[in-house]
Amino acid sequence: MTDNSFYQALGVPRDASADDIKRAYRKLARKYHPDVNSSAEASTRFKAAGEAYDVLRDPEKRAAYDRYGADWDQPRPDPQRQGHEREGGFAFDERDIDPKMFRDFFGQRFGGAQMRQDQHARVDIALEDAIQGAKQTLTLQMPQIDDTGQVVMQTRHVDLRIPKGILPGQQLRLQGQATGGGDLFIEVAFKPHAVYRVEGRDLFVELPITPWEAALGGKVKMPTPTGAVDLSIPAGARPGQKLRLRGRGLPAAQKGDLFAVLQIVNPPKLSTNARALYEQLANEQPFNPRAKLGV
Amino acid sequence: MKHATHRNPRVDVIEKLSLSELTMFCDTSADWVIRLVEYGVVTPITTAAPEWEFTPPHIARARKAARLMRDLGLNLAGVALVLDLIEERDALARKLALVDGNAPV
Numbered sequence: 001m002t003d004n005s006f007y008q009a010l011g012v013p014r015d016a017s018a019d020d021i022k023r024a025y026r027k028l029a030r031k032y033h034p035d036v037n038s039s040a041e042a043s044t045r046f047k048a049a050g051e052a053y054d055v056l057r058d059p060e061k062r063a064a065y066d067r068y069g070a071d072w073d074q075p076r077p078d079p080q081r082q083g084h085e086r087e088g089g090f091a092f093d094e095r096d097i098d099p100k101m102f103r104d105f106f107g108q109r110f111g112g113a114q115m116r117q118d119q120h121a122r123v124d125i126a127l128e129d130a131i132q133g134a135k136q137t138l139t140l141q142m143p144q145i146d147d148t149g150q151v152v153m154q155t156r157h158v159d160l161r162i163p164k165g166i167l168p169g170q171q172l173r174l175q176g177q178a179t180g181g182g183d184l185f186i187e188v189a190f191k192p193h194a195v196y197r198v199e200g201r202d203l204f205v206e207l208p209i210t211p212w213e214a215a216l217g218g219k220v221k222m223p224t225p226t227g228a229v230d231l232s233i234p235a236g237a238r239p240g241q242k243l244r245l246r247g248r249g250l251p252a253a254q255k256g257d258l259f260a261v262l263q264i265v266n267p268p269k270l271s272t273n274a275r276a277l278y279e280q281l282a283n284e285q286p287f288n289p290r291a292k293l294g295v
Numbered sequence: 296m297k298h299a300t301h302r303n304p305r306v307d308v309i310e311k312l313s314l315s316e317l318t319m320f321c322d323t324s325a326d327w328v329i330r331l332v333e334y335g336v337v338t339p340i341t342t343a344a345p346e347w348e349f350t351p352p353h354i355a356r357a358r359k360a361a362r363l364m365r366d367l368g369l370n371l372a373g374v375a376l377v378l379d380l381i382e383e384r385d386a387l388a389r390k391l392a393l394v395d396g397n398a399p400v
Binding site: 026029030033172175197 | 306307308309319352354355358359362363368381392
């Protein structure tokens, strides 16, 4: 049985040397570490590379994998193989809780398996949930020690009340919800939003305006998380100009602000009349915006 | 696989952690956190409290530093540089998104 997926995950041929494997893993780990690369693909690739490296770095495991493929891990009557222990390499606890990471979470600080242990997880919430508060049920895979001393994965559903005004990067503590009565910590991250960009407690929205709105100023409608409002644009507005609506950002204890970032947008097509008006404007308003460029 | 559901556990928002709490939180030693402060990776808030205290952005940075050091084999100077560069890169990406008129990220 041949299975190449571990080699493919690291982008190395089957006959790669141990050094090549190490180099390939380190390069991928740097590139796809979820703290460095936030794309959805990155965490999958990082996890795959970590799983592959965990096996291919160990000559015995690699030999078993070369021989048995994806089933390399199944128990076989082979006195040489003493289970499959992790020795470091890959682990990323905030994204995933998986049985191989058990040793990274536990047993180091406290020693005994039945001691109080804290656990960490991460949740991606919608911006609306942070603004209004929300209830969500988390599904977590948690390692438990069963009666025979084996590590088994237990699926748990935990009801989570997301408090109104939570900020990205904040941690929630669920007391006594981890294995053995420890605390479960949840890091809150925000899903990308179609309209708003979140920076700390502030929100940014790109607000397109017409060239004549920019020139003349006046009131335009703009969205806010709690409904549309009228925004006064100053005459002679610049693209990229930021207009602040105080206190309209995230409703944290100290309220954030909402910023409109102006963008000047031309109509897709000018009517004959509009064109004539622009031509008239061109004739009546002497202005060379390129004077500083010496032309 | 066993199943269990826990309804309505108590949820606290962590507003700050003391030095010893942050040490537990990052599963590390107080020494490591102190060196993190010395390298300017995190900064405690100055209060009259006998122990240092850290706010959520610093708590998040400390955990990120712990993960990066463990997963990529970085040292403190390296992780301090990486975190600074990531923040700079993210700020530039946000500016670029504005200039290009891309959807917000």
